Amino acid sequence: MIKREIHERIGKLKNLINRHRYLYHVLDRQEISDSALDSLKKELFDLEEKNPEFVTSDSPTQRVGGKPLKEFKKIKHPDKMLSLNDAFSEQDMQDWQERISKLLSKKEREGLDFYCELKLDGLAVELIYKNGFLETGATRGDGIIGEDVTQNLKTIEAIPLKLEVPSSKFQVPSKLVVRGEVFLDKKEFEEINKVQQKQGLPLYANPRNIAAGSIRQLDPKITASRHLDSNAYDLLTNFGQITHEEKHKILKALGFKINKNNKYCKNFKEVFEFHKFWQNNREKLPCEIDGIVVVVNNNNIFEKLGVVGKTPRGAIAFKFPLRQATTQIEDIVVQIGRTGAITPVAHLKPINISGTTITRATLHNEDEIKRLGVKIGDTIIVGRAGDVIPDIIKALPELRTGKEKEFKMPKNCPSCGFELSRSRSDRGSATPISSRVLDRVGTKSGKKSETEALLRCPNPKCFARQKKSFCHFVSRVAFDMRGLGPKIIDRLLDEGLIQDPADLFNLKEGDVSQLERFAEKSAENLISAIQNKKEISLSKFIYALGIRNVGEETAKDLADKFGSIKKLGKASFDELQRINDVGPIVAKSIADWFSEAKNKKLLAKFEKVGTKIHHQFKKLKNQKLIGKTFVLTGILQTLARETAKEKIRELGGEISESVSKNTNFVVAGLEPGSKLQKAKRLNVKIIDEHELLAMLK
Numbered sequence: 001m002i003k004r005e006i007h008e009r010i011g012k013l014k015n016l017i018n019r020h021r022y023l024y025h026v027l028d029r030q031e032i033s034d035s036a037l038d039s040l041k042k043e044l045f046d047l048e049e050k051n052p053e054f055v056t057s058d059s060p061t062q063r064v065g066g067k068p069l070k071e072f073k074k075i076k077h078p079d080k081m082l083s084l085n086d087a088f089s090e091q092d093m094q095d096w097q098e099r100i101s102k103l104l105s106k107k108e109r110e111g112l113d114f115y116c117e118l119k120l121d122g123l124a125v126e127l128i129y130k131n132g133f134l135e136t137g138a139t140r141g142d143g144i145i146g147e148d149v150t151q152n153l154k155t156i157e158a159i160p161l162k163l164e165v166p167s168s169k170f171q172v173p174s175k176l177v178v179r180g181e182v183f184l185d186k187k188e189f190e191e192i193n194k195v196q197q198k199q200g201l202p203l204y205a206n207p208r209n210i211a212a213g214s215i216r217q218l219d220p221k222i223t224a225s226r227h228l229d230s231n232a233y234d235l236l237t238n239f240g241q242i243t244h245e246e247k248h249k250i251l252k253a254l255g256f257k258i259n260k261n262n263k264y265c266k267n268f269k270e271v272f273e274f275h276k277f278w279q280n281n282r283e284k285l286p287c288e289i290d291g292i293v294v295v296v297n298n299n300n301i302f303e304k305l306g307v308v309g310k311t312p313r314g315a316i317a318f319k320f321p322l323r324q325a326t327t328q329i330e331d332i333v334v335q336i337g338r339t340g341a342i343t344p345v346a347h348l349k350p351i352n353i354s355g356t357t358i359t360r361a362t363l364h365n366e367d368e369i370k371r372l373g374v375k376i377g378d379t380i381i382v383g384r385a386g387d388v389i390p391d392i393i394k395a396l397p398e399l400r401t402g403k404e405k406e407f408k409m410p411k412n413c414p415s416c417g418f419e420l421s422r423s424r425s426d427r428g429s430a431t432p433i434s435s436r437v438l439d440r441v442g443t444k445s446g447k448k449s450e451t452e453a454l455l456r457c458p459n460p461k462c463f464a465r466q467k468k469s470f471c472h473f474v475s476r477v478a479f480d481m482r483g484l485g486p487k488i489i490d491r492l493l494d495e496g497l498i499q500d501p502a503d504l505f506n507l508k509e510g511d512v513s514q515l516e517r518f519a520e521k522s523a524e525n526l527i528s529a530i531q532n533k534k535e536i537s538l539s540k541f542i543y544a545l546g547i548r549n550v551g552e553e554t555a556k557d558l559a560d561k562f563g564s565i566k567k568l569g570k571a572s573f574d575e576l577q578r579i580n581d582v583g584p585i586v587a588k589s590i591a592d593w594f595s596e597a598k599n600k601k602l603l604a605k606f607e608k609v610g611t612k613i614h615h616q617f618k619k620l621k622n623q624k625l626i627g628k629t630f631v632l633t634g635i636l637q638t639l640a641r642e643t644a645k646e647k648i649r650e651l652g653g654e655i656s657e658s659v660s661k662n663t664n665f666v667v668a669g670l671e672p673g674s675k676l677q678k679a680k681r682l683n684v685k686i687i688d689e690h691e692l693l694a695m696l697k
């Protein structure tokens with residue numbers, strides 16, 4: 001090829017490669033395979049290497065980055081790069097609307113509409129194009145001056161090096177200013193962390209950290225290896241656009257990748273729907289988002305609203321509820337469970353996480369307190385692990401004042417004074433959830449300590465233990481005796497009116513009304529509430545007995561397998577172990593419980609007071625979910641969790657509490673927890689609530 005031909009070929013290759021970049025990143029279309037595209041790039045690379053005079057700044061080969069820099073140059077933004085105010089609730093949003101409405105005319109107020117964007121969790125950049133070519137790219141910096149990261153940004157395929165020309169009449173502006181977000185998708189994030197782990201290097205906490213770290217690399221080759229992505233979200237150059245939505249259309253036509261999920265919303269109702277939808281479906285996105293950005297759609301109104309401090313009045317970040325927050329430990333109090341287990345619980349300064357106020361978080365055991373290194377008075381990071389359970393993730397000793405107090409586990413039961421005994425935890429129930437959650441971000445090993453032991457009060461007559469077993473017995477998922485709360489149980493126990501749960505059925509109105517401040521009417525109501533619950537299903541009865549390690553699901557399986565309490569009491573160790581989720585530890589707990597004389601007496605007493613235990617074996621009709629195991633995670637929107645479980649069981653499906661390779665479906669609701677991550681790791685099919693509803697039809 002002569003020089004002219006080479007020049008032409010290079011030009012064509014560049015155009016073709018750029019064309020496919022545009023199709024892939026901007027229009028979501030892939031017309032040639034990755035390998036075919038790689039091979040075109042290779043040809044271009046070889047030609048340019050031999051003919052360096054033909055290398056231009058917009059060539060796709062320039063994306064791999066040039067020489068490492070010594071330091072970043074500073075760049076002054078043509079216009080201040082602002083940040084956004086946050087809203088965390090619909091009320092915050094209404095307040096925002098009220099604030100801005102005051103500054104608008106009646107007509108403007110009434111016609112107010114919005115453009116909603118996904119708020120990508122990455123870092124903001126500004127791109128400046130001169131005569132159609134990317135000239136500089138900068139970080140936000142302090143909003144006025146940023147760092148020149150052009151070489152690094154050039155490695156991102158989603159950023160055009162040369163503007164597209166949307167039509168022949170289009171005049172490329174001499175200067176174009178665009179802003180957007182650079183981010184890393186979740187898959188890339190996991191890949192990078194896998195490599196870090198293999199090399200024994202610390203793991204990154206989230207994709208944003210990698211994106212930010214990669215953009216501020218002095219060696220663009222490192223940036224290039226990170227496969228960053230980018231979305232444009234603001235156009236500062238005037239093309240006569242009237243709305244923010246139009247800006248996005250223009251950006252797309254110029255070759256920028258914009259987020260296809262962004263949406264015009266004509267009023268707040270639509271804005272709230274958009275927010276709710278993405279709050280529920282963010283897990284399905286390839287990248288992390290932490291909320292939505294709501295922008296006043298009319299650009300004139302947006303301008304008129306102006307800027308307050310460092311934020312424009314005309315846009316707001318409507319964040320999703322926080323998954324983690326910081327608060328203080330006001331006290332650490334030990335709790336005595338019905339099996340005697342002693343658990344330290346942190347009493348927290350109230351804090352709202354994922355939309356719920358949290359005041360208590362378990363510290364699990366002594367080892368966990370040591371591992372976290374928490375003291376009373378400490379500021380801590382708290383999250384909601386798994387599904388909804390408050391979980392202390394980390395203490396912030398940097399914020400100590402010196403007034404914090406060390407917590408020591410008691411040697412004696414705070415309720416009955418018995419010396420506490422130490423036993424190994426048997427089912428892993430004491431594994432701190434935070435170990436598992438943080439396992440994902442790598443700041444902890446997630447391994448259970450070998451010495452982890454539970455402190456127990458060995459006194460079966462311990463008042464606190466008794467009270468807990470009564471509470472368990474009357475709870476909604478057991479005998480469901482509404483109106484019989486912990487305070488009344490306290491008083492009944494105090495007066496010696498009840499010693500075991502069967503005694504409840506012997507209570508008479510007079511017993512209760514003699515209690516101080518107990519009105520006759522409420523005594524009558526309480527007694528009838530108790531008497532109405534004499535009939536109970538076998539599974540609930542088994543669960544109510546409070547056998548160690550027998551939860552609701554195991555109780556259901558036991559009921560289905562044995563059909564009566566007598567048969568269950570006679571079951572052999574082997575028979576028990578043949579049941580779903582029942583291993584030697586659970587089987588031993590069951591066998592031990594039935595062999596104890598006091599429990600035999602209790603069962604006889606239940607019979608005597610007239611408790612009627614019934615069981616219906618699963619109907620064999622319409623068992624379309626037979627053999628399928630489901631795990632539910634997160635908050636379901638239309639079905640109560642119990643109802644969902646019930647319906648799955650009715651159709652023959654099984655419910656399990658933890659994800660394993662034997663799980664068939666993980667149903668992910670709102671704010672799904674670590675179970676979802678595990679499902680992904682194990683390649684278990686994940687379905688949402690709608691898909692579940694369809695299955696249950």
Ligand code: IVH
Pocket residue numbers: 082083084117118119120121122123124125180181233234293295312315317
């Ligand atoms: S701003 C006129 N849109 O959030 C307002 N910011 O701004 C134009 N961010 O650090 C829209 N995604 O980097 C806007 N779709 C989005 C965004 C977004 C993420 C970031 C931005 C900045 C912070 C506040």
